[in-house]
Amino acid sequence: xxxxxLMKGNEALAEAAIQAGxxxxxxxxxxxxxxxxxxxxxxxxxxxGIFLQAESEIAAINMVYGVAAAGKRVMTSxxxxxxxxxxxxxxxxAGADLPAFIVNVQRGGPGLGGIQPxxxxxFQATRGCGHGDYHVxxxxxxxxxxxxxLTVKAFDLADEYRMPAMILADGTMxxxxxxxxxxxxxxxxxxKPWATTGTGLQRKHNIVNSLYLSPEVLERTNFExxxxxxxxxxxxxxxxxxxxxxxxxxxxxxxxxxxxxxNAVLAARAEGIKVGMIRPITLWPFPVKPFAEAADQxxxxxxxxxxxxxxxxDVKLATGCKKPVTLCNRVGGxxxxxxxxxxxxxxxxxxxx
Amino acid sequence: xxxxxxxxxxxxxxxxxxxxxxxxxxxxxxxSDQDVCIVDLDIVNPYFRTKDSLKELTEAGIExxxxxxxxxxxxxxxxxxxIYGAVNRRxxxxxxxxxxxxxxxxxxxxxxxxxxxxxxxxMLLVINCYRPLTRxxxxxxxxxxxxxxxxxxxxxxxxxxxxxGDQTTAEDVLASLDYxxxxxxxxxxxxxxxxxxxxxxxxxxxxxEDLLPMELQAKYYA
Numbered sequence: 007x008x009x010x011x012l013m014k015g016n017e018a019l020a021e022a023a024i025q026a027g028x029x030x031x032x033x034x035x036x037x038x039x040x041x042x043x044x045x046x047x048x049x050x051x052x053x054x055g056i057f058l059q060a061e062s063e064i065a066a067i068n069m070v071y072g073v074a075a076a077g078k079r080v081m082t083s084x085x086x087x088x089x090x091x092x093x094x095x096x097x098x099x100a101g102a103d104l105p106a107f108i109v110n111v112q113r114g115g116p117g118l119g120g121i122q123p124x125x126x127x128x129f130q131a132t133r134g135c136g137h138g139d140y141h142v143x144x145x146x147x148x149x150x151x152x153x154x155x156l157t158v159k160a161f162d163l164a165d166e167y168r169m170p171a172m173i174l175a176d177g178t179m180x181x182x183x184x185x186x187x188x189x190x191x192x193x194x195x196x197x198k199p200w201a202t203t204g205t206g207l208q209r210k211h212n213i214v215n216s217l218y219l220s221p222e223v224l225e226r227t228n229f230e231x232x233x234x235x236x237x238x239x240x241x242x243x244x245x246x247x248x249x250x251x252x253x254x255x256x257x258x259x260x261x262x263x264x265x266x267x268x269n270a271v272l273a274a275r276a277e278g279i280k281v282g283m284i285r286p287i288t289l290w291p292f293p294v295k296p297f298a299e300a301a302d303q304x305x306x307x308x309x310x311x312x313x314x315x316x317x318x319x320d321v322k323l324a325t326g327c328k329k330p331v332t333l334c335n336r337v338g339g340x341x342x343x344x345x346x347x348x349x350x351x352x353x354x355x356x357x358x359x
Numbered sequence: 360x361x362x363x364x365x366x367x368x369x370x371x372x373x374x375x376x377x378x379x380x381x382x383x384x385x386x387x388x389x390x391s392d393q394d395v396c397i398v399d400l401d402i403v404n405p406y407f408r409t410k411d412s413l414k415e416l417t418e419a420g421i422e423x424x425x426x427x428x429x430x431x432x433x434x435x436x437x438x439x440x441x442i443y444g445a446v447n448r449r450x451x452x453x454x455x456x457x458x459x460x461x462x463x464x465x466x467x468x469x470x471x472x473x474x475x476x477x478x479x480x481x482m483l484l485v486i487n488c489y490r491p492l493t494r495x496x497x498x499x500x501x502x503x504x505x506x507x508x509x510x511x512x513x514x515x516x517x518x519x520x521x522x523x524g525d526q527t528t529a530e531d532v533l534a535s536l537d538y539x540x541x542x543x544x545x546x547x548x549x550x551x552x553x554x555x556x557x558x559x560x561x562x563x564x565x566x567x568e569d570l571l572p573m574e575l576q577a578k579y580y581a
Contacts, residue, residue: 010489010523010526011489011490011491011494011523012373012487012489012490012522012523012524013373013490013491014373017373017491021491037406038406041372044372044460044462045492048492049492114432119432120432121406121432122432177406181406181407183373183524184524184526185489185523185524185526188491339432
């Protein structure tokens with residue numbers, strides 16, 4: 007598939023996972039990510055892979071744990087309520103230092119909520135999902151091509167740092183169709199001497215576990231893990247800076263909110279309001295540096311979100327609250343319009359110039 | 360183009376069935392002095408629905424028969440009783456928009472006996488060679504067989520809707536003609552029409568037989 011194909015975000019993600027060498031998919035259907043499972047159900051049997059619809063999300067994430075422990079690339083996908091169910095398993099993966107790929111195509115919440123797009127699992131994703139001290143790497147695509155590209159990236163990062171990596175998408179990213187290029191991926195090959203692949207009577211048993219009987223050892227393991235997180239924060243932070251050079255106002259937005267905001271930024275500039283945008287591509291690690299730098303440049307920030315204001319807290323932390331940070335949002339499955347963001351920017355700038 | 364009393368659109372999901380069904384219903388309404396109704400039989404995809412075009416259809420005097428839950432947060436595969444009216448009342452034209460793949464076509468099965476008995480229908484397979492799972496005529500044939508097995512109605516013709524969304528060029532459409540012809544040869548089905556976006560219609564008019572222009576349902580922000 008070297009030339010362009012027309013794909014849904016969910017399909018592009020699934021195909022990219024296959025190209026990244028993933029041959030094990032475990033999941034349970036839920037709107038709006040069902041096409042990931044449907045695509046895998048069709049493709050995996052043809053390429054010698056495993057597609058398994060588990061009896062529940064909890065079963066699926068524990069199957070992921072098993073394959074990850076055996077050192078193979080593995081994934082699961084779900085949408086918001088399903089990710090909550092998987093949270094325990096994700097904590098176990100992190101505690102056992104296992105690489106795995108997890109996809110959340112978010113829908114409105116809390117509770118069963120609705121099936122339309124949302125970004126209200128930002129806290130859940132960037133704070134690890136489950137219990138205990140840990141992070142997962144969180145990547146936020148803003149288009150179908152990125153759904154594919156960041157999937158391959160997520161597998162590579164997960165293997166390299168021995169931890170779960172997540173795509174945090176939303177209903178629109180999963181459902182929208184765009185032409186994509188596939189097939190130029192060269193997945194990173196990472197040696198996994200820790201994998202439980204049989205000793206062949208040549209070495210001691212490998213043990214994959216998240217239970218520590220000694221608190222001293224558990225403390226040390228946590229400290230060591232956070233040393234690794236520091237390296238990731240330094241090396242793997244990704245963001246897009248859009249028209250920030252001369253910006254007096256800065257929009258912070260990711261995923262679908264960034265696509266909407268881009269139109270608003272251009273419209274505001276046409277009216278003489280100097281606006282730029284910083285789009286975090288990694289939500290954890292959060293791109294602290296560009297926001298900290300922007301805080302010395304701009305008059306105010308606007309966090310555009312499909313939530314009641316979650317990323318806004320990271321923007322405030324990153325900027326040390328040096329400048330006001332306001333929120334422009336829709337929730338419950340609704341999407342902010344470019345006009346809404348533009349109106350917010352106008353108000354911030356004290357009317358059109 | 361001739362038409363039958365009932366026109367059914369089925370195919371791989373994302374092949375463009377809903378857009379085509381809406382455009383075809385509007386075209387039918389222009390061609391005929393009979394009443395036209397359109398039925399949303401899609402119980403698979405809760406995101407893109409015929410109901411998105413409700414205003415346009417209503418203005419054209421076309422009745423839309425859709426689940427009361429379509430476009431709501433109720434992800435419930437319900438079919439309204441009014442569908443029996445569309446299938447059984449032979450005094451008006453009906454366009455049926457069927458859900459994607461074999462899973463989508465399962466819902467059709469409930470109405471299959473009545474449709475076969477009346478025997479005044481066209482069952483159209485919408486194909487797009489730029490979709491990843493129907494890249495070749497052989498793969499497309501596989502989808503065709505699965506849908507026929509699930510829905511119980513054999514296809515009567517193909518609709519070539521090969522496109523790359525809003526990035527489609529006239530060349531992309533022309534390049535798909537060989538694929539459509541080969542699919543027609545493999546399946547033994549004629550190509551009823553080729554569908555293109557309004558933007559491309561002037562560029563391709565006269566170069567492709569039975570060309571139907573259509574407007575895209577816009578739902579999300581670029």
